[in-house]
Amino acid sequence: MLLIKLAFRNLMRNRRRTLITSAAIVFGMALMHFTICMQHGAYSAMIKTGIGSMAGHVVVQGDGYEASGDTSIVVENAGRVAAKLEEAVSYKGIVLQRSFLGGLLTSADGSSAAMVSAVEPEKDREVGKFHDYLHEGEWLEGSKDILLGVGLAETLDVELGDKLVYMMQVDDEMASKLFRVKGLLRTGAADQDGVMAAISVEAAKELRGGADHSTQVAMILEDFTQWPEALAQGRDGLADENVEVLSWKEALPDMDAFIKLDRNAGQGMLSIMGIIVAMGVFNTFLMSVMERTREFGVLLSIGAKPSQIARLVLLEGVILGVLAIGLGTVVGSLLVWPAAVYGLDFTRWMGEAMTNGGVVMSAKMYCVYNWPRMLAFAMGGFMLTVLASVWPAWKVSKLTPVEAMRHQ
Amino acid sequence: MSIVSVEGLKRDYPQGEHTVHALRGVDLSVESGEFLALMGASGSGKTTLLNLIGGLDEPTAGEVHIEGQPLSGIKAAVRSDLRRDRIGFVFQAYNLVPVLTAVENTEMVLLLRGVSPAERRDRAMKMLAAVGLEGMEHRLPSELSGGQQQRVAVARAIAGEPALVLADEPTANLDSTTSNELIDLMSRLNREQGITFVFATHDPKVMAAARRVVMMEDGLIKEDQTK
Numbered sequence: 350m351l352l353i354k355l356a357f358r359n360l361m362r363n364r365r366r367t368l369i370t371s372a373a374i375v376f377g378m379a380l381m382h383f384t385i386c387m388q389h390g391a392y393s394a395m396i397k398t399g400i401g402s403m404a405g406h407v408v409v410q411g412d413g414y415e416a417s418g419d420t421s422i423v424v425e426n427a428g429r430v431a432a433k434l435e436e437a438v439s440y441k442g443i444v445l446q447r448s449f450l451g452g453l454l455t456s457a458d459g460s461s462a463a464m465v466s467a468v469e470p471e472k473d474r475e476v477g478k479f480h481d482y483l484h485e486g487e488w489l490e491g492s493k494d495i496l497l498g499v500g501l502a503e504t505l506d507v508e509l510g511d512k513l514v515y516m517m518q519v520d521d522e523m524a525s526k527l528f529r530v531k532g533l534l535r536t537g538a539a540d541q542d543g544v545m546a547a548i549s550v551e552a553a554k555e556l557r558g559g560a561d562h563s564t565q566v567a568m569i570l571e572d573f574t575q576w577p578e579a580l581a582q583g584r585d586g587l588a589d590e591n592v593e594v595l596s597w598k599e600a601l602p603d604m605d606a607f608i609k610l611d612r613n614a615g616q617g618m619l620s621i622m623g624i625i626v627a628m629g630v631f632n633t634f635l636m637s638v639m640e641r642t643r644e645f646g647v648l649l650s651i652g653a654k655p656s657q658i659a660r661l662v663l664l665e666g667v668i669l670g671v672l673a674i675g676l677g678t679v680v681g682s683l684l685v686w687p688a689a690v691y692g693l694d695f696t697r698w699m700g701e702a703m704t705n706g707g708v709v710m711s712a713k714m715y716c717v718y719n720w721p722r723m724l725a726f727a728m729g730g731f732m733l734t735v736l737a738s739v740w741p742a743w744k745v746s747k748l749t750p751v752e753a754m755r756h757q
Numbered sequence: 758m759s760i761v762s763v764e765g766l767k768r769d770y771p772q773g774e775h776t777v778h779a780l781r782g783v784d785l786s787v788e789s790g791e792f793l794a795l796m797g798a799s800g801s802g803k804t805t806l807l808n809l810i811g812g813l814d815e816p817t818a819g820e821v822h823i824e825g826q827p828l829s830g831i832k833a834a835v836r837s838d839l840r841r842d843r844i845g846f847v848f849q850a851y852n853l854v855p856v857l858t859a860v861e862n863t864e865m866v867l868l869l870r871g872v873s874p875a876e877r878r879d880r881a882m883k884m885l886a887a888v889g890l891e892g893m894e895h896r897l898p899s900e901l902s903g904g905q906q907q908r909v910a911v912a913r914a915i916a917g918e919p920a921l922v923l924a925d926e927p928t929a930n931l932d933s934t935t936s937n938e939l940i941d942l943m944s945r946l947n948r949e950q951g952i953t954f955v956f957a958t959h960d961p962k963v964m965a966a967a968r969r970v971v972m973m974e975d976g977l978i979k980e981d982q983t984k
Contacts, residue, residue, distance in 0.1 A: 654838075
């Protein structure tokens, strides 16, 4: 206890210096936590959007579709495959079909190429993302309904209730179908709003001549963390089908690559910041040790072992680390809270939304607490702080009493 | 058996191209319970001899034995243990830990020995009472006068009940009255508790109180008088 008291009082000898060093650690730690939670929030939103609009936690596609992107590669007998997937996976979730189609939309006043997503209206309303983008009008009901991106509607010069024709290629022949505009979608990303449209899976099947084909059968799990086990079960259950069973990461490779790149870049920046702060701590400890060399000589002369003096210096590092990292974590967590509840609005600088890794990201971002990562960084910060006191402690352990006591 | 036995002790310090011969071959034996003053001008080798006896420095040649145990060739950690368990030090500049109170400074040696908190606090309080600092136990060194700080240093030196206390110019920074009080205190501790004191000093008052005076000059013992 006396040793802890001594270490603490040693830190408090030069209060201003210790406070400045502590403030640097607290500020650095708080900033790290905020960045971690902001990244986690942005990635979670991206994954949710990607999975909700283009994939699932487990994704079944026609064999070769992911590599080629060829829209003619489909899951045949999609209804049966969906039922088999549901049966194979023991975890709770929703299995749904989707098709991604290209083609031309023609209205009375113009025509435009479009990226058409075919969804199961009821299921997609529950777990999909398109319903969140419904800006005007109503959600899909029948096979004649179509939802248009606001930009696309403007290009085609159509309003709610207007009719238009969708034409697409099916097996080297053209297929077309008449739709009525049921609603308008708005993501906020102009590039998406200018080309996106949604119809029902039923309508897509009609366009394909009634064949039970879909581009994708996806399973969205209630508990996201169960995806590896669900994937394995899905692969086992569909082994005899001519399909590829992918994880969400494999089905959204651009998004996954973007997240990895962004996370690594962020981690690199945070590590550099950590090293800069650690250098400041190292400087503080070195100065503190140099100033007390004579005192260490006295302690050595009254019987302290060099290792005991080194331990005292290390203890000072531990105390500073525990207090400053702890406070930094509290401050960081408190800073995250309003950003987690009310979000951070970057609309002024980024527009309403943008596309990253092929996925629409809202410019209003919400932090999400990532406790395991925050704990890992706090531990890393603590280790760096203690590490900064190791060399001064080692230097002290090499002192001889007479040399130390001659030090002025 | 002598508590301190010094044979042919030499200590050279290289200084640029020259070598300073601080000790040139000293033989000395100190018996238990002695109150001995090493006298001599500055540079005569008093402090060097004291440092070598205390195992704070290593001789160029010769040998020091403490209670029959040779200091040469033993590891630094063993030497630390010897200082902690058998030797107390009092320095000219008090050398208390500034962030610890009087009682905490006194406890330090006992802490290093691993004595339990309650026991070391009890013993430290008794030591401070013995040196006349009752009521000042919880003051920081900066809140004590020079004489009081030196009393704390003496309390720290004797807290571990050492066989030997080495005091390097303990009265040099004190006024005459305080010096006399401190000499009386150490003399009393020597008589009543049988602690052996060896001083390096050129204070005539210490010489007057000492029962044995060893005069040093140019790194050699010039005279050894027992009263």
